[in-house]
Amino acid sequence: MKNTHKFTLKLIKRATLLCVIMLSISACNQLFSMKIVRFADKDSYQADPQTLETVDRTFYSALHLGDWHYQGSNTSFGEVRAFIKIPQKLDLAKNVQEQYLQQIICPGEDNLDLWYKLRNMDLEIHIYTKNKNSTISATCVNPLQQEDIQSV
Known part of the structure; x- marks a missing residue:
């Protein structure tokens, strides 16, 4: 039972990390699509x-x-x-x-x-x-x- 609990916590942490990464990628894509990054200064x-x-x-x-x-x-x-x-x-x-x-x-x-x-x-x-x-x-x-x- 204890191993199952540790496995579930690891799975939740990895899923959370994956969600944060996906949201970061999405935010970067939105910045590029808004033409914000195309300007040098x-x-x-x-x-x-x-x-x-x-x-x-x-x-x-x-x-x-x-x-x-x-x-x-x-x-x-x-x-x-x-x-x-x-x-x-x-x-x-x-x-x-x-x-x-x-x-x-x-x-x-x-x-x-x-x-x-x-x-x-x-x-x-x-x-x-x-x-x-x-x-x-x-x-x-x-x-x-x-x-x-x-x-x-």
């Missing part, structure tokens, strides 16, 4: 104030005459988020709204200054009606990143 994945000013100028000039109001941008790890307040919710499915933002609101590929500054970062557009915590968002396609992918 902090400056290449954190937007500087000049980049945020360029984003702000781009959207303010595009939206200053209509009912949609540009509310500024902020930066996070590997991305810049631009916020736009709209008067009422769009009567479209969420995926259609995302496509609309990508095709109509995202800056064009001719805006090379902006895309060059955002080369290693994603640009996300967020629209909302009342609360920034409840947004519909879309990630703009950076044509410079597309060129990098095609050349690989």
Whole structure:
């Protein structure tokens, strides 16, 4: 009976160790899939104030005459988020709204200054009606990143 007890404890310890290893591997895979590890230094994945000013100028000039109001941008790890307040919710499915933002609101590929500054970062557009915590968002396609992918 005593040997069975020791065997069971060893089995539980090994199973626990195996679970910890599997969770560690999973966490590493998630870090790689989030594009966190692809950057060599902090400056290449954190937007500087000049980049945020360029984003702000781009959207303010595009939206200053209509009912949609540009509310500024902020930066996070590997991305810049631009916020736009709209008067009422769009009567479209969420995926259609995302496509609309990508095709109509995202800056064009001719805006090379902006895309060059955002080369290693994603640009996300967020629209909302009342609360920034409840947004519909879309990630703009950076044509410079597309060129990098095609050349690989």
